Amino acid sequence: MGTPILEVSALSAWYGPVRALYDVSFAIDPGGVTALLGANGAGKTTTLRAVCNMVKQAGTTKLDGHDVSRRSTEDIVRMGVAHVPEGRGTFTGLTVEENLKLAFHTRSRQAARRDLELVFEYFPRLKERIHQQAGTLSGGEQQMLAISRALMLGPRLMLLDEPSFGLAPLIVEEIFRILRRINEHEHVSMLIVEQNAAMALELASHVYLLETGRVVTSGPSSLVQDDEVLRRAYLGY
Secondary structure, three states: OOOOOEEEEEEEEEEOOEEEEEEEEEEEOOOOEEEEEOOOOOOHHHHHHHHOOOOEEEEEEEEOOEEOOOOOHHHHHHOOEEEEOOOOOOOOOOEHHHHHHHHHHOOOHHHHHHHHHHHHHHOHHHHHOOOOEHHHOOHHHHHHHHHHHHHOOOOOEEEEEOOOOOOOHHHHHHHHHHHHHHHHHHOOEEEEEOOOHHHHHHHOOEEEEEEOOEEEEEEEHHHHHOOHHHHHHHOOO
16 A cells, blocks of 8 residues: 555653653554554553654654654644544633634644534534533543544544543444544544454454553454454453
């Protein structure tokens, strides 16, 4: 499929003196969905942060073949990478509309207005809540708003950290259905960190399993779905 949209080689990361990642390598094809799975503390969230240069890191990260390892987080966002952090990451004191219009400062007004309409097509519930303060939304609606804020950046790659966290099963299914539509219709590539491994494997075509900061296996999602020993060893189900 040509040059990967994201290619990570020998990525290591530290929090102060503590090393959290050990030579992690993976790649995502343009338009692909990849899941990064593993137990708590495996290094999944740190991997997303390291890709965006939000933690001390070493190794090589390439976007469309261009080395961005030493670029600022802001530059990486401008190059088309949107990070949806664990815990929603919305501005709770602002309204839904104000949260979404923050993207107007980073893009042309015409493009931002177009994507605002696109967001409301995917998340009509947010249009109903447009003047409501983000902090008063339900957990599911806050997650929808976090994904929508990322979409407003016009990304080519979305990094999603635990999109199902703390949500009821029906809301999780709805959000994953919408993520699939965004991937298929907008051709946005995705790297998903998720404790709900079964849902992530349904969405992703490829998976990397992490344990204590190292990739222990990788392959098509069916590799993990069909291997009970692997699932029990690394995912607990």
